[in-house]
Amino acid sequence: MAHGHKSNEKVVFVGDSRVKKAGMFQTPPDYTAFPGKSEAFIPNFLLKEWMVGCVVLVGFLVWVIAEPAPLGYPADPTNASFIPMPDWYFLFLYQFLKYPYVSQDYVLLGTMGIPGIMFGALMLAPFLDTGKERRFYRRPIASSLMLLTLASCVYLTVVSWDHYQHMLAENNTIPEHHERADKAREAIERGEPRPNPLKKAAAIIEADDPAMSIAQAQCIGCHAADFSGAVGPALIGVGNRMTQEEIAAIITNGSENGAMPHFNDKLSAEEIDQLAVWLAKQTQ
Amino acid sequence: MFKNVYNWIDERLDITPLWRDVADHEVPEHVNPAHHFSAFVYCFGGLTFFITVIQILSGMFLTMYYVPDIIHAYASVDFLQHQVAFGQIVRGMHHFGASLVIVMMFLHTLRVFFTGSYKAPREMNWVVGMLIFFIMLGLGFTGYLLPWDNKAYYATKVGVEIAASVPYIGPYIADFLYGGDIVGAQTLTRFFAIHVFFLPGALIAMLAAHFLMIRKQGISGPL
Numbered sequence: 181m182a183h184g185h186k187s188n189e190k191v192v193f194v195g196d197s198r199v200k201k202a203g204m205f206q207t208p209p210d211y212t213a214f215p216g217k218s219e220a221f222i223p224n225f226l227l228k229e230w231m232v233g234c235v236v237l238v239g240f241l242v243w244v245i246a247e248p249a250p251l252g253y254p255a256d257p258t259n260a261s262f263i264p265m266p267d268w269y270f271l272f273l274y275q276f277l278k279y280p281y282v283s284q285d286y287v288l289l290g291t292m293g294i295p296g297i298m299f300g301a302l303m304l305a306p307f308l309d310t311g312k313e314r315r316f317y318r319r320p321i322a323s324s325l326m327l328l329t330l331a332s333c334v335y336l337t338v339v340s341w342d343h344y345q346h347m348l349a350e351n352n353t354i355p356e357h358h359e360r361a362d363k364a365r366e367a368i369e370r371g372e373p374r375p376n377p378l379k380k381a382a383a384i385i386e387a388d389d390p391a392m393s394i395a396q397a398q399c400i401g402c403h404a405a406d407f408s409g410a411v412g413p414a415l416i417g418v419g420n421r422m423t424q425e426e427i428a429a430i431i432t433n434g435s436e437n438g439a440m441p442h443f444n445d446k447l448s449a450e451e452i453d454q455l456a457v458w459l460a461k462q463t464q
Numbered sequence: 465m466f467k468n469v470y471n472w473i474d475e476r477l478d479i480t481p482l483w484r485d486v487a488d489h490e491v492p493e494h495v496n497p498a499h500h501f502s503a504f505v506y507c508f509g510g511l512t513f514f515i516t517v518i519q520i521l522s523g524m525f526l527t528m529y530y531v532p533d534i535i536h537a538y539a540s541v542d543f544l545q546h547q548v549a550f551g552q553i554v555r556g557m558h559h560f561g562a563s564l565v566i567v568m569m570f571l572h573t574l575r576v577f578f579t580g581s582y583k584a585p586r587e588m589n590w591v592v593g594m595l596i597f598f599i600m601l602g603l604g605f606t607g608y609l610l611p612w613d614n615k616a617y618y619a620t621k622v623g624v625e626i627a628a629s630v631p632y633i634g635p636y637i638a639d640f641l642y643g644g645d646i647v648g649a650q651t652l653t654r655f656f657a658i659h660v661f662f663l664p665g666a667l668i669a670m671l672a673a674h675f676l677m678i679r680k681q682g683i684s685g686p687l
Contacts, residue, residue: 216499218491219498221487221489228498236514237518240560243560244553244560247560250559251545252614253614254538255614264622265618265619266608267563267608269566270605270623277626287629288631303594305577306583306584306591309580314684315580356615357613377542378538378539
């Protein structure tokens with residue numbers, strides 16, 4: 181176009197230009213090669229593709245909103261009890277390496293030998309299966325090898341996952357990202373802030389206060405010896421959530437939902453006041 | 465106005481053939497699900513690309529908040545997940561999209577295999593597709609470490625230990641990935657660099673080759 185013959189062009193390519201004077205658009209080989217009702221890519225087919233793409237995207241977003249991405253506790257290299265687990269699409273390889281004759285003395289066969297042959301064969305499939313026939317049922321060797329490999333991968337993945345579940349049950353643990361999500365949900369339901377696993381366990385403030393001994397006598401049964409919460413919520417940080425008056429009211433009359441009993445018969449008004457002043461200082 | 469700008473550029477650079485070559489091709493009946501519903505199996509390649517684009521875009525947004533060092537990595541992911549507006553959704557898209565890419569790519573590979581589309585003259589495109597497969601697995605492996613939680617840490621430790629058991633080159637691979645003796649500060653920055661620069665660069669080059677070849681050769685004919 182640019183090197184056409186129109187005399188009003190601003191740029192004219194000179195005769196010895198290396199720019200090839202190609203014709204207009206070259207028809208690609210698949211343009212008319214196939215019988216039947218072919219359809220233009222733009223705009224007809226692309227429009228349909230976009231519609232399918234929108235549906236896929238909406239479905240994907242619904243999934244992502246319903247299921248937050250997992251996050252466990254911060255990496256701790258000294259944690260000896262953690263059960264390692266790769267992402268699900270590596271499980272078949274992970275499980276494969278647990279079998280005899282591909283582990284221990286034979287680990288080379290497990291890491292390089294068999295996976296090397298399998299992935300090598302997959303990569304070089306066009307040079308191994310060179311026949312002209314394309315239909316899978318007329319290529320029994322290639323097709324059956326692929327189906328066998330597929331079945332093996334599915335089997336190994338399922339066994340590996342099953343093994344992982346058994347190990348979790350044996351060690352009586354739940355995956356950390358579940359534990360963390362559960363704890364966060366419980367904390368939010370109690371009206372506390374989301375626990376931050378990076379924060380060191382906060383210490384009680386003014387632990388030498390005389391109110392501490394009252395608290396140790398009366399409160400630790402429900403609120404735990406370190407005041408981190410058990411049946412009742414954590415008292416560490418209670419000053420963030422309540423004022424001194426609110427704390428005093430709850431100690432005197434019990435909590436509104438009746439979960440905490442009233443202490444006006446066990447403690448004097450003076451002791452309650454002392455306790456409330458001290459608890460209101462427990463901020464983080 | 466727009467047309468004048470286009471013509472001005474086209475006069476100088478002859479850009480029309482570039483996009484006409486992409487735009488002007490026909491989709492044959494045997495791959496069009498509108499004609500034969502079973503032809504939906506031909507959509508998996510396009511869907512893989514679609515999810516890959518989502519991965520690239522969501523990953524670009526994640527790097528706005530993510531900090532690749534062992535003190536702040538976990539904290540930045542935690543902040544992203546719980547404090548940043550739509551952070552949970554963007555991280556979710558990237559996390560689950562990684563699985564979805566693998567699934568779609570797997571289905572696409574099976575379609576190509578069982579329709580015998582890898583046969584002459586398309587051998588090179590199959591090999592490039594396999595390289596894309598390995599790059600995707602590499603992206604999955606390196607990306608798994610980045611949130612720096614226990615699951616990430618120990619999966620990487622085990623993975624690199626397996627690689628290290630390979631004779632002769634194993635210790636070099638482990639040294640390259642670890643950047644030291646343990647999974648530590650260097651490992652995280654290396655995995656970040658590999659995940660965000662090295663592998664995506666290779667991926668884009670391979671995708672370009674993949675698409676160039678399919679345009680040059682056309683889609684394989686009906687069975």
